[in-house]
Amino acid sequence: MMRVGILGGTFDPPHIGHLIIAEEVRIALSLDEVWFIPSNEPPHKDKATIVANERFAMLQVAIENNSAFNVNSIEMDRLGKSYTFDTMKLLREKHPGIEFYFIIGADMVEFLPRWQNISDLVQMVTFVGVERPGYRLETDFPVKQVEIPSIEISSTVLRERLRNNQSVKYLIPQSVEAYIKEKQLYEQR
Numbered sequence: 001m002m003r004v005g006i007l008g009g010t011f012d013p014p015h016i017g018h019l020i021i022a023e024e025v026r027i028a029l030s031l032d033e034v035w036f037i038p039s040n041e042p043p044h045k046d047k048a049t050i051v052a053n054e055r056f057a058m059l060q061v062a063i064e065n066n067s068a069f070n071v072n073s074i075e076m077d078r079l080g081k082s083y084t085f086d087t088m089k090l091l092r093e094k095h096p097g098i099e100f101y102f103i104i105g106a107d108m109v110e111f112l113p114r115w116q117n118i119s120d121l122v123q124m125v126t127f128v129g130v131e132r133p134g135y136r137l138e139t140d141f142p143v144k145q146v147e148i149p150s151i152e153i154s155s156t157v158l159r160e161r162l163r164n165n166q167s168v169k170y171l172i173p174q175s176v177e178a179y180i181k182e183k184q185l186y187e188q189r
C-alpha cells in the first residue's frame, strides 16, 4: 500500500520549518510522498493575509526540487473553513489504496481532541507529531512521535519581517522569497 504524509496548514508564507518537518517525517516513516494542503480558511485561527491561490503558488515554488513533494488544491476548491475530517474523507474516497499520515507540529497537539469529528478522523489517518519550541508534544491522544531537529520559526514572525523589510534569508527558500517580491505579497498589509 502506498504511504502518503499530509501537511495541512495556512502557509502564510511557507518556510523551511514546513519543508524540514515534511522531509524528516517522510524519511523516518518511509513515506512515498508528502502532500502539502493549503487551507482555504483555517478552522481555528484568523484568516490568512494572502488569498489561497497565492499561498498555493508559493508552496509550489517551495517544493519544486523535491520529487516526493506535491501541493494539493482540495481545500482551496471548497469554500468556508477547511476541516481536516472533510478533506480526509474526500481523499480516502478518491484514493482507497493509500495509507495517510497527517503531520502536525506540537502547537496543534493540545487542541487535537477538539477537532471536528475527531473520533472518526483518528480511525482514518495516523497522526504524526513533531516538536516545536515552546509546546509540549506529550499527549494521551494517539499521536505517533517523530524526532526532528527543532526549528524555531513561524509564519507569523516571517510576515512581520517581510512587512518591515527585514531579512528572511535562509528562513524562506530563496525561490519563494523571489516570488513574494515579484508579486509584492507582504508589502504594508
Ligand SMILES: Nc1ncnc2c1ncn2[C@@H]1O[C@H](COP(=O)(O)OP(=O)(O)OP(=O)(O)O)[C@@H](O)[C@H]1O
Binding pocket: 007, 008, 009, 010, 011, 012, 017, 018, 021, 103, 104, 105, 106, 107, 108, 130, 131, 132, 133, 151, 152, 153, 154, 155, 156, 157
Ligand atoms: N517551526 C515548526 N516546527 C514544527 N512544526 C511546525 C513549524 N512551523 C509550522 N509547523 C507545523 O506546520 C503545520 C502548518 O503550519 P502553519 O502553516 O500554520 O505555519 P505556522 O508557522 O504555525 O503559522 P502561523 O505563525 O501563521 O500560525 C502545523 O501543523 C504546524 O504545527
Ligand SMILES: O=C(O)c1ccc[n+]([C@@H]2O[C@H](COP(=O)([O-])O)[C@@H](O)[C@H]2O)c1
Binding pocket: 007, 008, 009, 010, 011, 039, 042, 043, 044, 045, 082, 083, 084, 085, 108, 114, 115, 116
Ligand atoms: O479539522 C479541524 O477541526 C482542525 C482544527 C485545527 C486545525 N486543523 C488543521 O490543522 C492544520 C494546521 O492548522 P493551522 O491552523 O496551523 O493552519 C490545517 O490543515 C488545519 O486545517 C484542523
